[in-house]
Amino acid sequence: METGRVASPMARTGRTTSGSVLDDAAPLAEVIRGDLVESVHLGHLVVLDPAGRPVVQVGNPTKPIWARSSLKPLQLVAMLRAGLELPDRLLALAAASHNGEQFHLEGVLQILASRGLGTGALQNTPDLPLYPPAALEWHLAPLGGGPGPASLAQNCSGKHAAMLVTCLAQGWDIETYLSPEHPLQRAIRATILELTGDAEVVMHTTVDGCGAPLFSTTLLGLARAFSTLGAAPTVDVISHEARVGRALSAHPDMVGGTGRDATLAMEAVPGLVAKDGAEGVYAAGLPDGSAIAFKVLDGSARARPAILAAALRAAGVAGLPGVYPGGLDGLGRVPVLGGGRSVGEVRAVFADAYEGRR
Incomplete structure (x- = not known):
């Protein structure tokens, strides 16, 4: 099991009502503009294998959240x-x-x-x-x-x-x-x-x-x-x-409807059950029993498609019958624009480590 842990200054000062959701938060995605990382989205994520065992864990997925x-x-x-x-x-x-x-x-x-x-x-x-x-x-x-x-x-x-x-x-x-x-x-x-x-x-x-x-x-x-x-x-x-x-x-x-990432993901992966939530939440389950859930702590929807596509790959969707790789690639492609053209991307930071691991 892989676990990322990042101390939060806000959590250390106790300036939250619950304090817990910030504890152990780790990077889920980077916003890359040109050749620099411009922003980082922190959060928590878990990927379960068909037996219900966590095979990928980022941050701490046991913290209470609003789903x-x-x-x-x-x-x-x-x-x-x-x-x-x-x-x-x-x-x-x-x-x-x-x-x-x-x-x-x-x-x-x-x-x-x-x-x-x-x-x-x-x-x-x-x-x-x-x-x-x-x-x-x-x-x-x-x-x-x-x-x-x-x-x-x-x-x-x-x-x-x-x-x-x-x-x-x-x-x-x-x-x-x-x-x-x-x-x-x-x-x-x-x-x-x-x-x-x-x-x-x-x-x-x-x-x-x-x-x-x-x-x-x-x-x-x-x-x-x-x-x-x-x-x-x-x-x-x-x-x-x-x-x-x-x-x-x-x-x-x-x-969802036209252009929505939950709709696009289920169209690309037969049998997938996926549902987005406000404030950066996502959950999805696969026919073999694998599943994912994550929360982007800043509540932004910007990073969700990239994280979702990477997490689905970590869950093994590439090996499932009928999967449309192009649809999954399109889902995870989140360009960063400059002057109306792509000058970077939003990238899930755990993507490379788990690409094709199953």
């Missing part, structure tokens, strides 16, 4: 266990941080309509579509009744629509579905603890950007959970975990 939207596939498992029933395409949307493209918005309306609900039942934070062309289209011809921010257009609307439908399937109140004490949120919490294998003591609770309860995990636990999701369709096609894994890998366009 943000990387938790959505786990939340979806809990909803399926509670009676949610949707076609796979809409299940993928229920675990999405979608672009707000027309097909995403229409899918959310389909989820709501399956139980006779309208967009007024959604309680997620109003916003505009993430994808600029979709935001322009929203302004010109909004599905939500006006050109401004709306819950339907916000990237978590698929998850919230599925939460509402799950509540109705169980006869639970839909007005309070965002309360941490609501039966749905208690079920989600228990499912996250089960799938991650994290100790309950490391679980903290807060509110995510969309307004839903957010539960902390460790990166090691998150990787274990995605290992289960990635391998489940190959061993048990009827389990809830298998349905989630199959839905995401079969419908990557619903999980």
